[in-house]
Amino acid sequence: MDSTRGEFALIERFFKERGIKRADVPISVGDDAAILAPPANSHLAVTTDTMVSGVHFDAHTPIDALGHKLAAVNLSDLAAMGAEPAWASLALTLPDFDETWLDQFSRGLIETLDYHHCSLIGGDITRGPLTLTLTVHGFVPKDRYLLRSGAQPGDRIYVSGTLGDAALALALQQDKLSVACDISVREALNERLFRPTPRVMLGTLIRNQANSAIDLSDGLAGDLKHILTASKVGARIDLGLLPRSDAFAASVSLEQGWPYQLVGGDDYELCFTVPEGRRGAFETISRQAGVAVTAIGVIEREPGLRFIHAGKEIQCDHLSYSHF
Ligand SMILES: [Mg+2]
Known part of the structure; x- marks a missing residue:
């Protein structure tokens, strides 16, 4: 030095x-x-x-x-x-x-x-x-590392923790959004922005069951696309299943929250895919990780990332990205 x-x-x-x-x-x-x-x-x-x-x-x-x-x-x-x-x-x-x-x-x-x-x-x-x-x-x-390239059609897509908290905290801090929420909600969101939790234990626990993984630094939509490109597959995500923290749910409606969850970034959660035949073992073992995991969609053969909600396809372009 x-x-x-x-x-x-x-x-x-x-x-x-x-x-x-x-x-x-x-x-x-x-x-x-x-x-x-x-x-x-x-x-x-x-x-x-x-x-x-x-x-x-x-x-x-x-x-x-x-x-x-x-x-x-x-x-x-x-x-x-x-x-x-x-x-x-x-x-x-x-x-x-x-x-x-x-x-x-x-x-x-x-x-x-x-x-x-x-x-x-x-x-x-x-x-x-x-x-x-x-x-x-x-x-x-040796040879047990997780890559972005192993996802297969039919695999379930999971994310750890909750999505969108950090991006929402930043938008509130920068006055890009104004929400009447109490101080404990603001603090909970800021904590997620300032002190993200790396899912280290989960990453090591899923080595035997997951066949692809990425961490969410730039937002689910962009980061999941890296898995899809590397694995030469597509995916369908149910927006209603995206996990929301209590603080997040207290601040924005379901639809208002999607842009933060999809393109906000700074979540530092894991997104990974698990083949159907390994889901039972995976869900058992993931309980040891001390963080909730949520199935949010499925890998499909057809390239591209598709969003559905309440059974209907949602065009990504129609989601409001105006905050960003
Ligand atoms: Mg990364």
């Missing part, structure tokens, strides 16, 4: 001395490179996400939530591959060296990494416009 002496001490305090120490990291933060001991019979899954100030977050976001979210969006990508998190590497670009900021950011980041038994193994800090980048590494048993 490139810094003066005082800054170096702070980095040691906030990033090296905090967090769990895994046994498979003989050498971590503090030398020229980390030395890692990957397990035998596993594949390594690696992903990187960057969050840029003014693009991915603004001044409304609590600083510890920035650390949490940076970890969560990366862990969510590992979850979508069925991988268990192990190691993380951080690159920070900061306009100035603010001790309070670093303290709060590192708390949020490391609490979330710790929760998923992921060690911070190194990184770099430079000066410039506020930009946060994290690379996470995880393990998946």
Whole structure:
């Protein structure tokens, strides 16, 4: 890490001395490179996400939530591959060296990494416009990773948790929508925007039953299309089945909610497909994941994504995307 002496001490305090120490990291933060001991019979899954100030977050976001979210969006990508998190590497670009900021950011980041038994193994800090980048590494048993490309006609499509909360929170924050809801509802929605929950346990539990998976970062419609394209299939989604949180249902009607659920993004839930013959085993095992899963549609042979509600086809173009 490139810094003066005082800054170096702070980095040691906030990033090296905090967090769990895994046994498979003989050498971590503090030398020229980390030395890692990957397990035998596993594949390594690696992903990187960057969050840029003014693009991915603004001044409304609590600083510890920035650390949490940076970890969560990366862990969510590992979850979508069925991988268990192990190691993380951080690159920070900061306009100035603010001790309070670093303290709060590192708390949020490391609490979330710790929760998923992921060690911070190194990184770099430079000066410039506020930009946060994290690379996470995880393990998946050999040839047992989940891809976007395995869906087959007849498979059931599932999503975890609820959809649309984060996008609704953002619309309310930016005054693109005004809803008379009480403060606890606003807080519940903001929590989903600021502190998404990566579905790491679910991702590892469904490795044997799911045949395709993706995490929902850009919104269900766009992300599911990645599965459809990679798997060369189509799908039908029943809009009435899209899972809604209590806070979401208290704020918008069913139809008002669809744009947030379909194209809003920032959900960090998993979307995956399960063949009919594995649904029983899947529904049993998914109960261990501590998050509800909801069947929302079915994979079809005919390409394209179709929406139905109350038995009738709904044209996607007719959904109101005006908020976005
Ligand atoms: Mg992803």
